[in-house]
Amino acid sequence: MLLDVVLQSFDIFFQNPVLFGVAVVAVAVGIVLGALPGVSSTMALAILLPLTFGMEPEVAIMLLLMVLVASVFGGSVSAILLNIPGTPGAIVTQFDGYPMAQQGKAGRALGHALIASTVGGVLGVFALMLIAPLIAKSAMNFRSPEFALLALFGLVLLAYAANGTMLAGLLSGAIGLIFGMVGFDTVTGVARFDFGTAVLQNGIHIIPVTIGIFGITEVLGTLAASRSGPLPKVPPIGKLFPTVADLARVAPTWVRGSVIGTFIGAIPAAGSAIAVAVAYTVEQRLSRGTKYIFGKGEPRGVAAPEAANSALTGGATIPMITLGIPGDPMTAILIGALIIHGLQPGPMMFTENPEIIGAIYGSIMLAVLLTFAVGMVCLRGIVQVMKLPTHIMMVLITLLCMVGAFAIRNSISDLVMMLVLGGMGYVMTVLRIPVAPLVFGLILGPLMEENMRRSLIISRGSWSVFLERPVSLAIIALIILVIGSSLWPRKKRKPDA
Template identity: 55%
Template structure:
């Protein structure tokens, strides 16, 4: 069923002028925005998300996936040419990519990054197609206790994997949970936390929160660092011959290792691409016969992280599509798009909208192919992208944030919400607190509250209803372990030191 829908959607998109136009436009915007320092994939999706409101769900997910996939590769462009990663996932790419560029091998490094990104994306898509339906079929057997445990487990993991301490991540996630309670109660229809404001009776929309948190807040962050960084490598090397197919084929092992690591790590909620590329880079150094070359221009140091970076896209989509839990901040923005179009990510998405799932798979593949083709074509003009003045870029992004927030419901209240959470996001940055758990709390909060209360109703007010579910108890146990691990780790280290001190002669 899904395979038939996949091919039908792919052919329908290729036969549609609108589909091809939006795919090409999304890919171009993704490469450009991803290549610009300071514009992450999350920020690119947040500011372009409102453009998809007037589209059909199939065209909207096609456009956003093209932006997503292309921006992941685009982040490696600035990492290689000017030693500044355009996206967090490209942090590791700069370690060997920029030394290669300084050696006169800029085009070689960019081609390796592009091909590895394409291969990794295809493997991530293949694992998504294979694993997601199986996991969704299992998740369809879940009841309210299991979904309650999943929501708790997702929040804990997201806080645990966020930068800084776990306690801070949990604190920000709790604020997100409170934001999810604003508006009318779904069960009792009682108004809560609205402060007698009609604008808040419908709750806080996810899209203006994401636009403010990941878009406007980033603009405020970069206002004090708006100096333009110029390429410090010889751009004439971009006109040199690209590596031959034989040289690319020799890196197949690095591409495969990085791809599988990226997809598997990306499937863990909150792990994301940054952790995946770090693990892929470390494993590549371990397998290398000459690990001393890493950091000085090793091709494997570009190929493996880029393959992991792109394959993690398919991994992060697995928990979002099957469980309704965002894999990272980027998929949280994608969830906002699906919710705007009346689609609720989760196991029922496969049963009720198999045609849309097939469209998502087809859009993912088309995005990978267009990124590969346009990436090769645009390679000689990449330096011009990096010369866009920072002040013009920030002004344009701020305007898109305002227009995009207003376009959701043609309501100024959403603009005020966006401005408020833009200031909140900037304040969290100043306090060194993670921002992503706030959005995750807003997404998972209603899921947690609704299923928790429904579970207690089924158990007639008794918490024993969770004891009868092994899956729920297992997830609660893992959540508790994740919370206690940062507290127990220092004690374990101290205990080991004491044992060594006592056993020493």
């Protein structure tokens, strides 16, 4: 049954040659955007999301996943060639990828990254297909108290995993929660936080926030960083495909990296940085006598993080479609896309919208295979795009952001909101306050508020409703454990002060 749904999602592309061509272009665009320094996978999704508004939900989510999967690999291109990771997940790839490029093996390094990314992506999809239905079946027994606490748990995890202190992450998440309460109250019909203006009575739309925080903020940061000097020159690629002996030696690394990436990706907010770091460290530990060759151009040092980074896409999709909790900033944007198309991620999607679940499975698999094909055929040409001046690319991206924010409701207020939040996001990054929890708070806030109020209405105002069910108690214990673990090191260091 599940395989039939996946094959049906493939048929959507293969029965429509134009749509298949668009998918190929989406993969190529994803690789380009991921390869450009300063343009992350999250930013790529944010600026391209408005283009999917007029599409059918299945097609929209498919094309976004095409861009996502391709951009994840694209981040390794600039990491290997320029020693500048195009995406956060490619930070570890540069440790061995760039030394290989300096040794005249740039093509082989890119080949190892592409093959490892393909293997990791395929294994990640299989894990998604096996694990997601089991979690969704268990989540069908959840009630309002569990969903409210689950949303709070997701926000706490995201704050814990974000860059900076947990207090800064919680502050950013709280701002997102406040943004989510702007507009008419769904229960009482009273306008909240609208400051007497009709513009805010309909609430703050998620798309201007997403484009501003993940798009304009990154543009401003990239332009500020580019003032320090020009990018290094792109070296010649040379031979692209590794030797058979190299592939045989690296094959076990693909499997280990894929397992690590899938497992860590399934943990909400764990993120690609953790997955690639763990995969790289595991390979070093298993190398024994050859441990010290890592960092000097070792192919396993490229394959391990790339397999983990690609498998993480399938793993991070698990909490998104089963619980409605974003696994990382990229799946947060995908949740926004589903909501815009009238779909609510969560366990009910498996019974109410199985075609969307099949589309997600099939499109990730197809995206992985197309990324491999496009990478092998067009990678040399794609690399030429990286030679464009940074300021020209940032201007083009800014124009796309502005068009995307305006196109949602044809409203100047959305455009102004996007620009203001972009500036606000840049100030937050300068102050070392993570911006991702703000977007997560905007997504999870309404879910948490709605279920919390429903729980209190049913219990006639008694907060004990959150303590009466074992699952609720378990989630509360996990929230306390996460907050406590963030405070523990600080307490431990006090005697030395």
